[in-house]
Amino acid sequence: MIKFSRHIRKSLLEQNKMGKYFKYAIGEIILVMIGILLALQVNDWNAKRTLKSKEQVYLKQIKISLQNDLESIKKTKAFNALKASNIDSTFIVLEQSNPEKYVPAIINYMNMTAEFDVFEPNNVAFENMIASENIDLITNMELRKNLSLYYKRDFENSTQERVKEQTRQFVDDIMPKLGNRQIVKQFMKHDSRLPDISEVNIHSDTQVYANLLIMIANMDGQNELLDTTTKEIKRLLNLIDKNLKS
Template sequence: MIKFFRYIRKDLMGRGKTGKYFKYAIGEIVLVMIGILLALQVNSWNTKRLLKSKEQVYLKQIRISLQNDLESIKDVKEFNAAKVSYIDSTLIVLEQSNPAKYIPAILNYMAFTNEFTVFEPNAIAFENMIASENIDLITNMELRNNLSQYYQIDFVNTTQERVKEKTRQFVDDISPKIGNRQLVKQYTKHDSHLPDISEVNIHSDTQVYSNLLIMNLVIDNQNEFLDTTTEDIKRLLGLIDANLTL
């Protein structure tokens, strides 16, 4: 193509048609400029397409993480429901005044009352995007800001920390109080100088009742926090879906 243009220029100059030559030269320059602009436009379009593609990949990964977060919250709340049920059962057996009957029951319930579970979001996809300095790929400012706010929340060292604290307090308090001669004999086959089971008085211990009631309260607070978090996640998923190209 270049040789063709060069041939035309030589032909026009050789025949002394200077005016036509200049018109042709100007036309050639215009064509070259149009070609450059088209090339730049295509390059810009390709760049935007690649950036959009990367944004979509990150959004899909974050979407999966948020869906997993919803499942994790569901698991925590199911555990909490079971734990509250066992706390209630503990309070019921303590209505009796016979330690020989309520201690075996409490020991069975402690498989749940001694444990706790907390929710922590799966932030790997978002953190990978931040580490790669690609947060600007998310063009929707509302979505970008809401994601940043969500992943900046300290999910553990707030309401959920109280669940851990009060559960451990309950365990530390009740464990020595529940010990008795018959219990040691049952599990170790050894005698001990511990009090007889009839001397155990957990059923009238205000600290035990206080710990059980407070555990119930902090679990309710945790569930409220998780309900709010669930709504936040659903809003984020709605924003992500609105920005995903199917």
């Protein structure tokens, strides 16, 4: 092509057709400029496509993390429901006022009432994007803002922290009160100088009732937090899906 162009220019010069020569030369320059502009446009398009592809990869990973968060929330709420049921059963057995009946029951319920479950979001995918300084890849400003707010939230030092603290307080308070000669004999096969089970008076201990009631209240607060978080996650997933389709 280049040799062909040179041949035409040389022929025009030899024929002393300067007007046609300049027109042809200008035409060549215009074609070259058009070619350069097209190449730049193609490079820009390829660059944008590469960035869009990276954005899609990050969003798909974050979407999986958010879906896993929804499952974690369901598990935490299911645990809270079982624990609340056990606490309710504890109140019922304490109505009997007979330590020989309610002490073994309470000890059995301790497998659940002495535990807690808290929700922590899976932020690995988002943190990887932040660490790579690729947050700007998310072109939807609403989505970028809401993702940042979601992952900046402190889920540990919230009502969930009160759930943990109150559960630990309940355990620390009730365990010494459950101690009696018969229970030690049952589990340790040893005699002890602890009081007889008939002397246990948890059924009239206001601190035990208070701890149980506060645990229920704290779990209610935690469930409200989890419900609000569920709605937020679903909004984020909806925004991500729209962005993935665009």
